[in-house]
Amino acid sequence: MFTFSEKYHYEKSIVINAPVEKVWQHANSMEKINEWNPWMKLDPNMKKEYSGVSGQLGDEFFWDSKQDDAGSGRQKIVEIIPAKKVKSQITFYRPSPGDAVAEIVLMPEGNSTKVTWSLDSEMKRPSNIMKPMFDYFMKKSYTEGLDELKKLSEK
Template sequence: MKTILKVIGIIVLLIVGYAIVAILAFGNNYHYEKSMVINAPKEKVWQQINSMKAFNQWNPWMKLDKNMKVTYTGNSGEVGDKYYWDSKNDDAGAGCQEIKELVLNKKQKSEMTFIKPFEGQATSEILLSSEGNSTKVTWTMDTEQETWMKIMRPMMDYQMGKSYEEGLQSLKQICEK
């Protein structure tokens, strides 16, 4: 019995130690980015990122709930182009994303407001650069994290990596047709 209590005590101590180190080591600002080269010219890739409707054709989070309610507002392909999503599924949650900046064939910047399952805000950029006859796509996200969320950062990196990889692969398939 003493051995089991020692093992449990050590596990609890390790978890508490990790939490303290994570809170002290990780800053409040969270940045994630992933890049992929697509065998298509920037102009073709641009058509898939310059509006919220086009973005949602390859957005990996749209697949989380086939019954998700999506509403578009603003002018498609212009600053102010926006969509709202609402899902009963907590993995998808609810919120909105709005285009804040467009630089023809180079950059789309958007702002996301999350309502559920957690409230929060983030910005995202999709950057295009030529690589010969191909296009390098870099997709970023920046947000400020609450102190307790720093503990989850390794898991968040893992999940963001999976989602961004899935999204960029879908974008690649669409653009390389």
């Protein structure tokens, strides 16, 4: 437990065969991100509410699910650089309270776009020994989400 840091970072990248401007259309607001966000599929009856101006600082999403794997919380855009980056603050209410920062970064690669999706949070001891298992689940979810973003962007 003491060999694992309390800081947690996960990131995954994908190259999408579409220009940055086209990919940006699917990553520029909370509502657009949720079109490919894999956690939105966990509960078809999840309550969802958006507030603020879509695609601007303060664009915010609240969710509430009766299912523990989806839980409840809010995600708010705290930094936006058009066609380059969206940074959001996530607050989890249930089942495990906590905070995280997520980033979606777009980098042109010729006629394609490299998308890097990352998450930073803290895992207090003794929970930090779960990092390898958490990495496994994050890899599965991030792969699913980025593959869906790729499908949407390459249409």
